[in-house]
């Protein structure tokens with residue numbers, strides 16, 4: 092059930108309203124077992140278990156906005172059912188207890204509540220759902236947890252059974268820790284630039300320590316998306332509301348803001364003033380394999396470049412052009428070559444796989460100046476050098492164009 096009639100209509104017609112690899116096929120394969128509705132009456136009358144999966148965007152204070160959750164709770168309260176409410180939405184610790192209190196205040200006695208946070212990544216959602224690292228189930232009563240656990244029969248994963256507040260906290264703590272890892276490696280990258288070390292090798296050397304692990308150590312222009320930025324902020328706010336100043340998260344957030352802006356510094360270092368210079372952005376979505384632009388670094392970067400007086404062009408495989416409300420004043424092209432034509436610099440913002448196989452020689456030829464900032468350390472510096480580029484990554488030694496006929500890269504200094 093969704094309040095957005097257009098979404099429901101699309102789903103009824105077998106169209107998935109977002110880009111998520113494999114989801115359209117999964118929907119088609121299971122069409123006989125799934126129905127869509129815009130009506131609370133229809134939904135709540137017929138169901139025994141209700142999964143709440145509404146969004147909880149940040150309010151201006153950084154708290155999570157629970158108005159959508161509240162709406163669902165009110166609708167449940169009005170109708171006296173269904174019996175078991177399972178919270179998938181990321182909600183602040185204490186929400187479960189409040190929801191139950193609200194429902195009881197509305198005179199409902201036999202309603203129960205389970206917290207079952209979701210950990211799936213956009214672009215890999217199906218895989219993460221069917222083969223999760225763990226399933227977290229927080230319940231007030233043992234039998235409710237058992238009922239939700241039974242739904243996952245057949246999915247191989249450790250099950251973490253716990254209290255409702257602990258389950259709520261696990262979700263925030265996991266996202267905050269992953270964000271911390273990213274901001275940490277980004278700061279290491281910034282120091283690497285100052286001292287001439289290579290963050291990719293540092294990350295590999297660190298990640299082989301099993302206590303650290305190799306994941307989420309890719310330095311770049313920072314994290315975006317619908318979860319990390321808002322959840323880190325919400326946890327910081329939750330701590331603050333409870334009287335605790337979460338210093339580490341304050342730094343994680345600030346590092347992430349600054350990381351996007353450092354790209355502008357790299358461009359200025361090379362080009363001087365950006366006024367009148369043409370900068371091409373390659374990739375706009377917050378990460379590949381999704382069409383999601385929420386909290387994408389590209390939005391901040393494009394706005395900063397525009398305010399520096401640069402002319403900004405862009406290409407993203409899933410963001411249609413030539414104009415987009417999120418990118419005022421930016422010209423969007425239908426292919427990478429169009430976006431880079433006559434550009435003074437290009438910035439790789441999203442590591443779409445197709446950028447690895449771009450004809451970089453042709454790109455260099457189309458640009459006014461073959462200068463590339465690789466915001467994701469995604470491309471091979473030696474190959475870019477061979478294609479004629481001056482290449483600057485994040486925390487990696489920059490390279491200059493290789494002399495004609497030579498494949499190797501010349502390190503700048």
Ligand code: UDX
Nearest residue numbers: 209210211212213307308309313314315316318377378
């Ligand atoms: C995340 C969590 O991974 C998931 O468990 C949670 O349920 C929702 O939030 P998602 O937002 O889809 O999932 O993206 P993820 O793949 O985790 O990446 C988040 C951001 O971090 C992206 O902008 C990505 O580019 C960035 N990132 C990730 C890095 O900059 N470096 C890394 O090493 C990893």
